[in-house]
Amino acid sequence: MTSFVFAMGMSLWFGVLTSISPCPLATNIAAISYIARRVDMAGSILVSGLLYMLGRMATYVVLGAVLISSTQLMPDVANFLQKYMNIVLGPVLIVIGIFLLDIIKLSIPGSGGLNGRMQQRIERTGIWGAGLLGVVFALSFCPVSAALFFGSLFSLALVHNSAFIMPSLYGIGTAIPVMGFAFLLAFSTQLVGRAFGRISLFEFWARRITALIFIAAGIYYCLQHIFHVI
Numbered sequence: 001m002t003s004f005v006f007a008m009g010m011s012l013w014f015g016v017l018t019s020i021s022p023c024p025l026a027t028n029i030a031a032i033s034y035i036a037r038r039v040d041m042a043g044s045i046l047v048s049g050l051l052y053m054l055g056r057m058a059t060y061v062v063l064g065a066v067l068i069s070s071t072q073l074m075p076d077v078a079n080f081l082q083k084y085m086n087i088v089l090g091p092v093l094i095v096i097g098i099f100l101l102d103i104i105k106l107s108i109p110g111s112g113g114l115n116g117r118m119q120q121r122i123e124r125t126g127i128w129g130a131g132l133l134g135v136v137f138a139l140s141f142c143p144v145s146a147a148l149f150f151g152s153l154f155s156l157a158l159v160h161n162s163a164f165i166m167p168s169l170y171g172i173g174t175a176i177p178v179m180g181f182a183f184l185l186a187f188s189t190q191l192v193g194r195a196f197g198r199i200s201l202f203e204f205w206a207r208r209i210t211a212l213i214f215i216a217a218g219i220y221y222c223l224q225h226i227f228h229v230i
Contacts, residue, residue: 007156011166014148015060015173017210020202023142025177048130049182055134056178057171060149063139064167068157090221092151093214099147100211138174144207152214 018024098104141149149170157166224230 004160004162007160007162008165008169011153011156011169012173013210014152015170016176017173017206018145018148018170019174019177020200021142021144021207022200024137024145024174025200046182049179051130052134052182053175053178055131056138056174057134057168059135059138060171060174061164061167063149064153064157064170065163067154068161068163068167071158086221086225089155090218090224090226092155093218093221095218096147096151097211097214097218099143100207100214 153166153170157163160166220230
């Protein structure tokens with residue numbers, strides 16, 4: 001029970017870390033600003049932020065549930081992962097930590113945002129397009145978000161057989177900063193700039209501390225399950 005609660009907390013933290021990483025953070029702010037610029041009421045801006053949040057959450061839940069469920073439907077794959085997960089987990093954690101430290105930089109095609117045609121289609125939907133933006137941007141994985149979702153979250157969800165709770169908490173984590181910026185956008189543009197600077201600084205250190213923890217944990221798993229020296 002304690003390990004499951006810890007895994008729930010880590011899923012939430014992975015979502016927060018994903019949302020405040022440079023690429024997703026800039027995307028979140030741009031998306032809310034893009035929808036909110038056509039309305040002049042604070043309540044409408046908050047609604048657009050909520051819809052965007054729900055779009056992202058729903059996408060992560062569905063994607064996580066499909067990945068976990070499909071793995072469970074393949075007995076050979078499931079048995080292999082259950083048998084060798086601890087062996088694989090060490091190197092995976094080290095690789096994710098390296099990505100979080102920006103030692104290796106990759107560019108994922110399609111992670112930059114929307115093309116012009118899709119922007120026009122979403123713009124015609126008005127405030128309800130915020131939910132669609134949430135879905136689109138949730139699927140536009142950057143290297144850091146891909147590592148956190150497909151590496152860390154997927155491993156946690158698989159180990160704890162959680163096809164819904166872990167992805168849901170991850171989605172909630174990605175939504176917390178989004179709703180904060182929606183609130184700031186509703187009342188003060190200047191506050192958004194200040195908050196962006198502070199969150200960027202927080203993200204800089206939070207991502208590196210998390211990376212070092214991942215690398216340390218990965219080394220521990222390698223020493224224990226691969227080299228059997230602990």
